[in-house]
Amino acid sequence: MNKYVLILLSTILLSTExxxxxxxxxxxxxxxxxxxxxxQDAKALPSPHCGRVPxxxxxxxxxxxGLLYVVFSQNSHIYLATSIDQGVTYNAPIAINRTPELMYDxxxxxxxxxxxxxQEIYVSWSHKTKGRYSGDVRFARSLDAGLTxxxxxxxxxxxxxxxxxxxxxKLDDQxxxxxxxxxxxxxxxxxxxxxxxxxxxxxxxxxxxSGASFFPNSKRVDNSCECCRIAIDTDNQGKVVTLWRQVxxxxxxxxxxxxxxxxxxxxxxxxxxASSVKSQSVLExxxxxxxxxxxxxxxxxxxxxxxxxxxxxIAHMAWFTQGEADKGLMYGQFDLSQNKIGLTxxxxxxxxxxxxxxxxxxxxxxLMWKRFEGESMALLLRRSNDGGKTWLADxxxxxxxxxxxxxxWLWDGAKLFATWHTQDEGxxxxxxxxxxxxxxxx
Amino acid sequence: xxxxxxxxxxxxxxLVVLSFSTFIYASPVVKNTIQSIDxxxxxASSLAQITENRAGQAFIMVLWSxxxxxxxxxxxxxxxxxxxxxxxxxxxxxxxxxxxxxSIQQVLIDNQLQTIDNWIFSDSLPERLRYKIDPNWxxxxxxxxxxxxxxxxxxxxxxxxxxxxQQWLQKHTTLVSLNQ
Numbered sequence: 001m002n003k004y005v006l007i008l009l010s011t012i013l014l015s016t017e018x019x020x021x022x023x024x025x026x027x028x029x030x031x032x033x034x035x036x037x038x039x040q041d042a043k044a045l046p047s048p049h050c051g052r053v054p055x056x057x058x059x060x061x062x063x064x065x066g067l068l069y070v071v072f073s074q075n076s077h078i079y080l081a082t083s084i085d086q087g088v089t090y091n092a093p094i095a096i097n098r099t100p101e102l103m104y105d106x107x108x109x110x111x112x113x114x115x116x117x118x119q120e121i122y123v124s125w126s127h128k129t130k131g132r133y134s135g136d137v138r139f140a141r142s143l144d145a146g147l148t149x150x151x152x153x154x155x156x157x158x159x160x161x162x163x164x165x166x167x168x169x170k171l172d173d174q175x176x177x178x179x180x181x182x183x184x185x186x187x188x189x190x191x192x193x194x195x196x197x198x199x200x201x202x203x204x205x206x207x208x209x210s211g212a213s214f215f216p217n218s219k220r221v222d223n224s225c226e227c228c229r230i231a232i233d234t235d236n237q238g239k240v241v242t243l244w245r246q247v248x249x250x251x252x253x254x255x256x257x258x259x260x261x262x263x264x265x266x267x268x269x270x271x272x273x274a275s276s277v278k279s280q281s282v283l284e285x286x287x288x289x290x291x292x293x294x295x296x297x298x299x300x301x302x303x304x305x306x307x308x309x310x311x312x313x314i315a316h317m318a319w320f321t322q323g324e325a326d327k328g329l330m331y332g333q334f335d336l337s338q339n340k341i342g343l344t345x346x347x348x349x350x351x352x353x354x355x356x357x358x359x360x361x362x363x364x365x366x367l368m369w370k371r372f373e374g375e376s377m378a379l380l381l382r383r384s385n386d387g388g389k390t391w392l393a394d395x396x397x398x399x400x401x402x403x404x405x406x407x408x409w410l411w412d413g414a415k416l417f418a419t420w421h422t423q424d425e426g427x428x429x430x431x432x433x434x435x436x437x438x439x440x441x442x
Numbered sequence: 443x444x445x446x447x448x449x450x451x452x453x454x455x456x457l458v459v460l461s462f463s464t465f466i467y468a469s470p471v472v473k474n475t476i477q478s479i480d481x482x483x484x485x486a487s488s489l490a491q492i493t494e495n496r497a498g499q500a501f502i503m504v505l506w507s508x509x510x511x512x513x514x515x516x517x518x519x520x521x522x523x524x525x526x527x528x529x530x531x532x533x534x535x536x537x538x539x540x541x542x543x544x545s546i547q548q549v550l551i552d553n554q555l556q557t558i559d560n561w562i563f564s565d566s567l568p569e570r571l572r573y574k575i576d577p578n579w580x581x582x583x584x585x586x587x588x589x590x591x592x593x594x595x596x597x598x599x600x601x602x603x604x605x606x607x608q609q610w611l612q613k614h615t616t617l618v619s620l621n622q
Binding site for chain 1: 510
């Protein structure tokens with residue numbers, strides 16, 4: 001009798017899902033040591049193949065001579081390597097931080113590189129400070145196309161041993177530089193007052209003198225998710241827009257979108273003094289909800305979104321969710337002029353699908369993601385010729401048998417490439433072939 | 443006034459606790475302690491080995507990570523029922539990188555779970571291990587698999603409460619004693 005009661009009880013408990021109390025990491029760890037043969041030589045120079053999380057950008061202007069620039073992490077340094085032949089060979093890399101420091105170098109939290117309109121190169125990364133999840137946002141610049149770099153500086157004004165990490169960086173059309181990151185100073189403050197505080201907050205800085213100085217740290221939003229990368233792009237007016245995972249009431253972790261600088265540091269004559277600090281609490285434009293999957297989860301999924309904005313000011317977004325209605329990788333649009341969510345569709349619902357990327361050029365929308373297919377990891381591409389209304393068949397553009405980084409895009413001004421760092425193959429730059437066929441009718 | 447004093451005392455206490463925990467974190471892990479913990483590498487063939495070693499026996503396999511706050515809470519629940527845990531009825535698998543071994547061992551020691559069957563993901567392609575365990579698992583943590591004696595299993599996403607664990611343990615202890 002007792003036995004049956006217990007069986008009944010346990011059946012009930014097994015069917016009760018406490019889905020909120022979970023987290024996502026199940027083996028989403030960073031790429032491990034390279035297996036590329038040339039990297040096994042102890043005397044091998046640091047390189048995008050042998051290091052970790054290489055991140056690439058093309059120097060499209062004459063000032064940058066069409067060079068390919070790649071930043072990567074190796075031996076506690078962020079290195080910059082350049083290539084004149086689209087990554088077939090690299091010049092000897094330069095260490096951007098001459099003093100070694102611990103840094104976050106996983107797919108989700110990796111160095112960033114942005115090129116200025118002249119010969120500026122801006123690099124940011126998250127330095128690992130003492131304690132779990134702690135870090136500082138670091139920044140270094142070169143004014144001579146990477147021959148020399150200034151000493152790195154710490155961007156976050158709060159220096160507590162807490163999280164200031166997951167930096168994202170973008171230049172607007174006026175040449176002003178923005179850095180935004182996830183910051184736990186408000187959470188720490190709330191905790192010291194024994195108050196509840198969900199998630200972390202987003203802080204940002206602006207520089208209008210090519211990174212020589214920055215306006216004071218400004219808060220953009222409370223209650224961001226703690227460890228998902230921030231997506232960043234410029235709109236059709238060249239203004240910086242960010243998309244991030246936000247913690248909504250009851251631990252719903254969907255996404256919010258917003259212009260980064262609502263207080264407009266640049267339209268007024270504010271200086272680095274108290275008068276500019278005063279106006280910082282005024283949010284001219286509230287963040288808007290960009291995705292609505294009602295994903296309730298305690299803890300951070302470590303799986304941030306991607307963003308690409310077209311000429312009509314439609315933000316194209318790709319993200320991961322485990323919401324009530326939708327599970328897996330999603331694609332969606334947000335109309336920045338109308339302030340509303342547009343088309344939404346599923347990219348891939350299989351459990352092995354991860355790390356979706358989106359890129360839009362005129363009417364062509366590209367999606368790219370990783371999918372584990374039993375034995376190997378495939379890199380998939382899907383495209384739309386009509387702004388995301390209809391999609392062509394998926395293409396597998398690369399496959400690997402061992403560990404791999406998040407994939408990324410690389411635009412050379414005329415052609416699109418995928419970049420993918422894998423343990424077996426090193427850093428690959430994969431040309432995306434021009435769209436086959438004519439745009440489909442809806 | 444008195445409220446301020448209480449707050450002041452609380453702050454002092456908090457500071458003491460905080461500095462103590464910092465000390466724990468910063469202190470190098472004693473080598474002997476490390477060696478006494480058996481943290482087995484979980485490879486593509488490990489699940490077969492785990493089930494083979496438990497033929498005809500019910501058990502729970504739990505996947506967790508040090509980067510997952512609900513997982514750490516769940517380990518406390520395991521600690522609370524520690525007296526009923528054996529090397530057979532519970533398997534803990536950390537999905538962290540082997541680089542994190544020292545931190546994982548420290549967490550297991552802190553929760554007095556160092557003597558049970560502990561594993562750590564060990565594959566250059568962690569997705570391979572996820573797939574081997576369950577092709578339909580998206581990687582959410584904590585994740586538990588309740589194996590019956592015939593190894594029919596049920597998956598559970600999210601933190602297990604102490605009551606849930608106790609009920610499972612009671613049920614399976616009862617079954618064992620009935621069978622004997």
